[in-house]
Amino acid sequence: MKLFRFPKLRCFAIIILLALGLSCYAQQDALAGNLRLVMFTSKDCPVCQAWEREIGSIYKKSQYQATLPLTRLNFSTPRPDWLSIKEPISGTPTFVIIENGHEVGRILGFTGPEMFWWQLSSFSE
DSSP: OOSOOOHHHHHHHHHHHHHHHHHHHHHHHHHHSSEEEEEEEOTTOHHHHHHIIIIITTGGGSTHHHHSOEEEEETTSOOOTTOBOSSOOOSSSEEEEEETTEEEEEEESOOOHHHHHHHHHHHHO
């Protein structure tokens, strides 16, 4: 008895397995290297909510998404193993710029879109 009797089904299964493998590889590569922006946030933080309204909804469409992909982490949960920061996070929002799993920069708070984009620009050049 053959495992896959239908050639189209076999081809589809191979494509799905390859896609899953590439997706896992890309995700691991993104976490392990290059730059990334980690936002420490809290659902009760009004400044975080302002950032979400003014920046969060458009960040994926910005020029920074390619060089500084965004990861949101809850302030009150334990820090992931892949993240090494220089100093404890003392408030929200705190944006930590990560390179190869280690902190290379930090933006504290959010005072408005212009200031945020300006601060972020210094890390993506």
